[in-house]
Amino acid sequence: MPIIGILNSRRAESMMQTEVLVVGAGNAAMCAALAARDAGADVLVLERAPEAERGGNTAFTAGAMRTVYGGVDDLRALMPDLSDAEIENTDFGVYRSDAFFGDMARVTDYRADPDLVEVLVNGSHETLRWMAGKGIRFAPAYGRQAFKVDGRFRFWGGLTVEVVGGGSGLVEMEHEIAARAGVRILYNSRAVSLLADDSGVHGVVAVVDGVTTSIVASAVVLASGGFQANTEWRTRYLGPGWDLAKVRGTRFNTGEGHRMALEAGASPAGHWSGCHAVGWDRNAPEYGDLAVGDGFQKHSYPFGIMVNANGRRFVDEGADFRNYTYAKYGRRILEQPNQFAWQVFDQQVAHLLRDEYRIREVTKVQAASLEELAGRLDGVDPEGFLSEVKAFNAAVMAEVPFDPTVKDGRGTVGLPVPKSNWANPLTEGPFLAFQITCGVTFTFGGVRITPRAQVLSAEGTVMPGLFACGEIVGGLFYHNYPGGTGLTAGSVFGRIAGASAAAAASR
DSSP states (O other): OOOBSOTTOSSOSEEEEEEEEEEOOSHHHHHHHHHHHHTTOOEEEEOSSOGGGOSGGGGGSOOEEOOOBOSHHHHHHHOTTOOHHHHHTEEOOOBOHHHHHHHHHHHTTTOSOHHHHHHHHHHHHHHHHHHHHHTOOEEEOHHHHEEEETTEEEEOTTOOEEETTHHHHHHHHHHHHHHHHTOEEESSEEEEEEEEETTEEEEEEEEETTEEEEEEEEEEEEOOOOSTTOHHHIIIIIOTTGGGSEEOSOTTOSSHHHHHHHHTTBOEESOTTOEEEEEEETTOOSSOOTTTGGGGBOOOGGGSEEEOTTSOBOSOTTSSOGGGTHHHHHHHHHTSGGGOEEEEEOTTTGGGOOGGGGSSSOOEEEESSHHHHHHHSTTOOHHHHHHHHHHHHHHBOTTSOOOTTSOOOOOBSSOSSOOOSSOOOSOSSSEEEEEEEEEEEEEOOEEOBOTTOEEEBTTSOEEEEEEEOGGGBOSSOSSOOOTTHHHHHHHHHHHHHHHHHHHHHHO
16 A cells, blocks of 8 residues: 555654644634543644744634624624724624525625535634634724714624734733643644545644654644645636735745645645735735734725726726625736726725725825826826726715615616716815735635535545545635635634544544
8 A cells, every 4th residue: 555655654753643734824724722632632733834934824814704793782792892992882793504505605706616605604603703712802893894874883804803903812812721721832843744645644744843753643633724826826726917926924824735735635625726816006015024913914905996007097996896806806917907906085985994094015106186196106007097997986976875884776877887886076175096916815615614624635534534624625716705714714724624523533
């Protein structure tokens, strides 16, 4: 029976042993590790990054988590510090399971695996309560998902909850909880191949601090992220031009987990030519910057216009709430001449711009007049821009009231590229513009799993001893993504993967 990897250990310089081995140390991985420890398993976590860069893509997120809730009582179960004053001054609304199901179906063009979606939706609130019970702190996402209307905050877009401290705060809390629970973590440890034979997966070969090591385990959980940091794979799978995109998060998510699983016979699944990609500052670094976090994103575009190098609009900025369009508009930006665009706003909406527009590391111009602004938009045809703005201003349905908390129907008439909601003529200076390009968050292609997070082979059979969660899972997202679903999916399937792995190890 041939062994994939180095089970015979002749080339290995070291050997270790554990019951449950988790590859990765982001949110999905740590939920898996904690769930396995809850079940009594000995758990070892392999983190490719050094400790200072631990946490995968989780460390770079804003920390929003989409979850089902029926009202304030459900939210208080997650956020016990929610005050009476906050409740009095806030319209939290509800976000029921049918709405979550509908959003997942609609934004993925009805391609999402219904069995996985059912697990995600039905497990969302319960899993966040489990996390809260372990000490993860949540708060209302006032700064990103609520606007003040008639003296009260009103949440919109089905997204209400965020982790205190954002993604970096989540990483810190989960690692502290894991340390107290006795989870061991090895940093600077890159998994190279699975130890597998005809009876299943029995561990991995890893390079731990430069030493090739066989780590024998009763069960392995792959939580190693997507392949977005692999320039060659982006071009191979996403297509020409994707080598020019920025990477929003960690430099360590290069698809090693995908490669190991496929080499061992796992079935690929999901949208391998698709990814979560957003508008990202044009001059951001190649990979994410932990000091800036997600501050390079620019997500207030529904209240302005986006123009390309020809000065022309190319997307319906108001097609839907931001959290239902932002993950697909990065691709549209990458398709434009020279892979950039400018977002343009006037003073009517300047107060609605999110905090990321006010960071020091921002590519921004300002001008008192549109003519002056046209000359400052680097790389843009000034005449094309001015004619586009003139046509846009004339097409706005100004008689319809503007309301940022609902799809207000304040659109345009007669334009080749319409704007469906939140349209305001650009008339009140000074005018602001921000230059953006495409930033890849994570890739959608991955391995096929069961609702119990078991990895399936190409033949459709369960691969004993192998589980997966997080961005490496294929089948949840196609073309697009409802904001805040990534962390929730990682937590839900991470918890399941850890419990399933511990059960397998006990057998």
